[in-house]
Amino acid sequence: MMDRKRVESALNVVLGIVIVVFGGIALKSYYENNFQPKTFKQPEFHAPPLYKVEAKVPDGTDPDARPEADSPHAAFDPWLADHFTAPIDLQGEPPQDWTEIEANLSPESCGTCHPQQLSDWQTSWHHLGMGPGMMGQLVDANDGMVKACQRCHAPNAEQYPRLKGSEAGAAYQENPEFDADLRVQGLTCAGCHVREWTRYGPESDAHPVGSETAPELGEGETADSEWADPNEGIPHGGFVAKAAYKEAVFCERCHDFREGEGKVLNEKKLQETYQEWRRTEAAAEGKTCQTCHMPDGAHTFKGIHDKEFVQTGFEATAELKRLGDKPLEPLEAELTITNVGVAHRMPSYTTPRIVLIIEQLDEGEAVIEGTKQAFFVGRETTLSLSREVYDTRILPGESRTLMYSAERAEAATGLSARVEVWPDEQYRKNYENWLSTNMYGDEGSAILEEAHEAATNSRYIAWERSVDLASQSE
Numbered sequence: 001m002m003d004r005k006r007v008e009s010a011l012n013v014v015l016g017i018v019i020v021v022f023g024g025i026a027l028k029s030y031y032e033n034n035f036q037p038k039t040f041k042q043p044e045f046h047a048p049p050l051y052k053v054e055a056k057v058p059d060g061t062d063p064d065a066r067p068e069a070d071s072p073h074a075a076f077d078p079w080l081a082d083h084f085t086a087p088i089d090l091q092g093e094p095p096q097d098w099t100e101i102e103a104n105l106s107p108e109s110c111g112t113c114h115p116q117q118l119s120d121w122q123t124s125w126h127h128l129g130m131g132p133g134m135m136g137q138l139v140d141a142n143d144g145m146v147k148a149c150q151r152c153h154a155p156n157a158e159q160y161p162r163l164k165g166s167e168a169g170a171a172y173q174e175n176p177e178f179d180a181d182l183r184v185q186g187l188t189c190a191g192c193h194v195r196e197w198t199r200y201g202p203e204s205d206a207h208p209v210g211s212e213t214a215p216e217l218g219e220g221e222t223a224d225s226e227w228a229d230p231n232e233g234i235p236h237g238g239f240v241a242k243a244a245y246k247e248a249v250f251c252e253r254c255h256d257f258r259e260g261e262g263k264v265l266n267e268k269k270l271q272e273t274y275q276e277w278r279r280t281e282a283a284a285e286g287k288t289c290q291t292c293h294m295p296d297g298a299h300t301f302k303g304i305h306d307k308e309f310v311q312t313g314f315e316a317t318a319e320l321k322r323l324g325d326k327p328l329e330p331l332e333a334e335l336t337i338t339n340v341g342v343a344h345r346m347p348s349y350t351t352p353r354i355v356l357i358i359e360q361l362d363e364g365e366a367v368i369e370g371t372k373q374a375f376f377v378g379r380e381t382t383l384s385l386s387r388e389v390y391d392t393r394i395l396p397g398e399s400r401t402l403m404y405s406a407e408r409a410e411a412a413t414g415l416s417a418r419v420e421v422w423p424d425e426q427y428r429k430n431y432e433n434w435l436s437t438n439m440y441g442d443e444g445s446a447i448l449e450e451a452h453e454a455a456t457n458s459r460y461i462a463w464e465r466s467v468d469l470a471s472q473s474e
């Protein structure tokens with residue numbers, strides 16, 4: 001009898017604790033949901049897969065076709081289908097009569113004769129793509145992982161510490177041609193322009209595509225004019241002109257995943273910038289990746305990390321909807337951005353976030369704590385890539401709006417509305433996660449600390465307005 005009583009009272013104590021704890025949690029979350037100012041207001045939105053987007057494919061081909069070897073894209077030039085292999089084959093022996101500077105893959109050596117391309121490219125993310133965020137993950141990485149990542153980030157075989165033998169089933173072994181300095185330079189000139197020492201480049205007046213010999217002579221031209229042999233007198237044996245350098249499909253191999261490459265979440269690949277572009281009005285009008293990312297041949301490849309460039313891509317407006325100075329009527333405002341200059345989703349990859357923010361300001365223009373609300377434009381997945389959390393990326397012509405609604409703070413005299421860009425956000429979260437679990441060991445973590453800091457410091461404000469509340473009241 002005594003025992004049962006004791007058990008009962010013990011159970012009551014436990015039950016009491018459970019009620020207090022869970023009741024507390026429920027109360028707390030009720031309070032947070034209803035009385036606390038919301039700092040994060042992200043609607044569940046999942047942008048539709050590409051096949052549901054109206055197709056404006058410039059070449060009239062199947063909008064969902066991806067450039068496989070036998071697709072219309074490769075038919076455009078079969079040379080391109082083999083241009084970006086993983087890795088790009090070793091260059092082999094250079095022609096014997098070449099000078100050391102011609103037979104040199106380092107970008108600096110190309111730069112002695114192509115200085116503008118070199119200085120442009122040195123500021124680009126093609127060059128920076130083997131930074132600490134990548135190198136931290138490659139510490140102790142197996143050969144398969146190195147290959148999977150370097151095929152886009154540092155694709156030449158000379159950049160691989162180890163290579164597979166050529167026979168079927170051959171194992172990886174030390175690469176005698178490995179060049180550690182070239183590796184950290186990322187996607188170099190050679191990655192896009194040099195195969196077996198032959199230079200390939202865009203068509204020029206003196207080098208029409210397909211002309212190994214002189215074009216027909218024009219009025220007043222003689223056979224010994226500059227047209228006679230387009231390659232004569234040019235270092236590195238001249239070059240082969242390829243129309244593909246002016247086409248968007250040239251960028252496809254690294255800016256799009258194909259069948260079987262990478263995860264597919266909600267019927268969308270993790271990266272499909274080229275396929276997005278094919279469906280845009282700009283593509284139909286003949287604007288290629290190069291038109292926007294290589295204006296006048298510039299090798300800067302500006303993108304989401306560059307404020308002025310990103311500003312060419314969107315328009316923003318901020319509007320006050322309600323002053324919030326009457327009882328029970330909250331302060332309301334809207335901040336809208338529209339994709340007016342990005343010929344793919346804005347942003348395209350899962351890495352960046354474009355953040356719409358409104359918060360209240362006091363008389364001294366200082367932000368009033370607790371009044372901030374934000375809307376995240378981008379595609380968020382779980383860190384394990386198991387699920388898409390939201391996808392609010394913006395197709396050309398589309399808009400997204402932050403609808404601000406909050407109690408007006410007593411001291412509020414204005415609003416700050418702004419568009420912040422966080423170029424490296426998804427990776428920043430990864431770094432944070434990996435650092436907390438020491439996933440890449442002490443050596444890897446030391447490098448990833450650097451990457452985390454850089455990914456935090458790369459944020460910037462791309463657009464900002466303040467809205468005066470006082471002048472709006474009657």
Ligand code: HEC
Binds near residue numbers: 189201202203238239
């Ligand atoms: C000794 C000087 C010199 C060096 C070194 C050199 N080039 Fe050139 N290259 C030239 C000249 C001259 C031309 C022809 C004129 C032009 O188009 O700039 C040329 C043409 C080219 C072209 C074709 C341009 C076009 O109009 O399509 C490409 C591509 C190219 N070089 C890439 C490279 C790369 C990559 C390297 C380094 C691996 C390199 N070059 C090293 C002098 C050089």
Ligand code: HEC
Binds near residue numbers: 151289
């Ligand atoms: C061999 C693979 C490869 C090819 C080909 C390639 N890219 Fe890239 N590109 C990359 C990689 C890798 C990155 C990312 C580097 C990083 O952020 O670490 C990148 C990044 C970029 C960025 C982003 C810059 C930013 O601010 O984030 C732009 C823009 C870009 N490339 C444009 C182009 C264009 C245009 C072409 C075609 C003319 C092209 N790329 C061809 C591999 C490639």
Ligand code: HEC
Binds near residue numbers: 148149151152253304
């Ligand atoms: C199909 C080409 C491709 C492959 C394969 C690839 N990447 Fe990338 N990577 C990119 C592009 C493109 C970007 C830039 C996206 C942007 O600017 O928004 C990028 C960005 C990154 C960044 C972020 C750099 C920054 O901007 O802060 C890191 C780190 C990175 N990649 C690591 C890796 C690793 C590790 C692997 C292998 C597991 C890998 N990548 C495989 C194309 C590729």
Ligand code: HEC
Binds near residue numbers: 110190192201202296
């Ligand atoms: C991501 C690939 C990529 C990389 C990396 C790259 N280029 Fe290019 N390059 C191109 C493309 C594409 C064009 C054609 C651009 C156009 O005319 O629209 C081009 C054009 C050129 C031309 C012809 C210039 C002209 O005005 O006719 C030269 C020379 C050249 N590149 C040299 C270099 C050198 C040197 C480097 C390294 C410092 C380099 N490229 C890195 C893709 C690349």
Ligand code: HEC
Binds near residue numbers: 252277304310343345
């Ligand atoms: C009409 C101009 C335009 C064209 C055409 C265009 N882009 Fe962009 N791109 C932009 C602008 C502006 C941004 C910066 C805003 C953003 O990231 O969405 C950008 C950003 C990027 C980025 C970096 C970050 C990201 O994930 O959004 C990459 C990579 C990129 N473009 C690749 C390409 C490729 C590859 C093509 C061709 C298939 C292409 N772009 C065609 C204007 C253009």
